[in-house]
Structures are given as C-alpha cells and as structure tokens.
Amino acid sequence: MNLHEYPTDHRGLAVLDLDECMRRLRQVVVGRIVFVHDGEPVVLPVNHGVDGNDIVFRTTWGAKLQQAQHAHLVAFEVDDFDEQLRRGWSVLVTGKAEVVYDENEIDRLERLGVHSWAKVLDPVFWVRIRPQQVSGREIRTD
Amino acid sequence: MNLHEYPTDHRGLAVLDLDECMRRLRQVVVGRIVFVHDGEPVVLPVNHGVDGNDIVFRTTWGAKLQQAQHAHLVAFEVDDFDEQLRRGWSVLVTGKAEVVYDENEIDRLERLGVHSWAKVLDPVFWVRIRPQQVSGREIRTD
Secondary structure (H helix, E strand, C coil), X not given: CCHHHCCECCCCCXXXXXXXXXXXXXXXXXXXXXXXXXXXXXXXXXXXXXXXXXXXXXXXXXXXXXXXXXXXXXXXXXXXXXXXCCEEEEEEEEEEEEEECCHHHHHHHHCCCCCCCCCCCCCCEEEEEEEEEEEEEECCCC | CCHHHCCECCCCCEEECHHHXXXXXXXXXXXXXXXXXXXXXXXXXXXXXXECCEEEXXXXXXXXXXXXXXXXXXXXXEEEEECCCCEEEEEEEEEEEEEXXXXXXXXXXXXXXXXXXXXXXXXXXXXXXXXXEEEEEECCCX
16 A cells, blocks of 8 residues: 555654554564553563564563563554655554463464574563554655 | 773673763654553654753654653653664663743754654644663674
8 A cells, every 4th residue: 555545643644554554563673662660661672573463572581571471561663764864654552461381382483583683591481462552653755 | 982892781782871872862863752641651753852961852732742741750762773784772761751841941942953754733842851861782793
C-alpha cells in the first residue's frame, strides 16, 4: 500500500495499518522495550524477532526478565528516521510480557535468527510480548 | 576519549561517561520520550534539543504535555545502531518533565534550532526534562 493511501491523524501523520506495522517490526532488528521499574520508566534497546504477531527477544536476570515473570504490561517500539530528509516512522506495541518456558517453543525461537549483539550471559531466557495494541505513524514529506 | 578507554559493564558493554552521553544527546535530533500514561508505558519519538544539560522539545495538548504539567518522572532515550556492523549505542536519561512558561526562556529555546518534522499544531509548549540520571552504553565490536 502506498503511503499516500493511508489515512492521516490530526498532526498530518500517516496512520499505518496493522499489516504494515507488523512488516516494519520484522524489518528492523533492534527495538526498544519500555517498562516501569520501581515506579520509574525505563527504555532499553534489544535485538528482537517476530514470532507470529508476537515480539520475542532474549534476556537474562534483570529488570526485563522481572517484567515478564510478573506478566507486566510493557511497550515495545521500533522506528527509523532520516535526518537529511526529515522523514521517519515509528511503530508502538503494547502488551503483556511473558517468559517462554516450553522447550519446543524455545527451540523454535532459537531458529528465528535473532542475534544478540551484546555478550549473552547465562542463563538466557526468551521473553514474548503478546500485543494488545499496535499502532504506527509515518511522517509524509509532501 | 577512545571507546576502548571506557570501563565495561558485566555484559561487556562500554560504559559512556556523562560528557560523552551529553555529546551524543546533542548529536542526534530525534529521541524517544517514555512515560506512564493511565498505568501504561508509552514511548513516542520527538525532535529534541539540549539546553545546558536539559532535554527540551516542543509539544501540544496531549499525554506528553500532561506529564510535564504534573512534573512526572519521564525517561528519554537516544540511540544509533548499525545493523551491518552489529554495533550501536544508547543513552538513557531519567528526570522530571516541566512545561516552560517563562517568555524569555521560550524565546531562547526557539533559537536552539529544534525543528519539528511533524506538523506543529497550536498551541505549542516547550517541555524541559531536568536529568536526574544519565547513562550510556556502547557495544564494542572487538
């Protein structure tokens, strides 16, 4: 679908549909997980994959894992901006995080091709975000 | 300071010092503001500037402004990733947001060269984030 065919919001941004949002979530390999930890908003980049419509990523002991263990509502964002052209887009997902414990499922996720750039520390857990809301916006340049 | 001179954290990521974090906050023109709205984590890209050590951006009526009107704790993130080289960095700021009402201050911020790519709707407010915590990490490639 051409960008010009998307409806616009009150700020003049193109409103991306769900298929396009999912396509863009698959297209980039780094996203940002956002959650509330000890009452404070936290945002951390992660290498992610898309499994069906779910966002998946690896993590180890820490605040990201705690969110998933307690099935907290988290947000996940991907975007891409071109400073020269002053254009860009972003996709925001909100959903509950959960740790993947099923071994067959873990085997499948390991084959998704999600590579952690940072050193991976043991033990490693897979976290799945099941989207409840997905929205995307793109800045039109004309 | 060369990246190799920075200490590393337990994941092997270089820990950027405050000067370097501020330099990178100035270097990019789009960041992501993160806050809690109606109990849900929200992350939205904004064109930002740096005024002293504060993050500043324009906004209009909406959730971002509400955060500032209530002096809520928000987070702000900038990053840059190179998918081919599998390297990248991110800087995270946490601080209280506040609306700028002083006219002299607004005049000064207007001259910072912060350009909103999206259509700017009236009325426009400047929001300032006064950092309480600033941290930055970079993935070493060797």
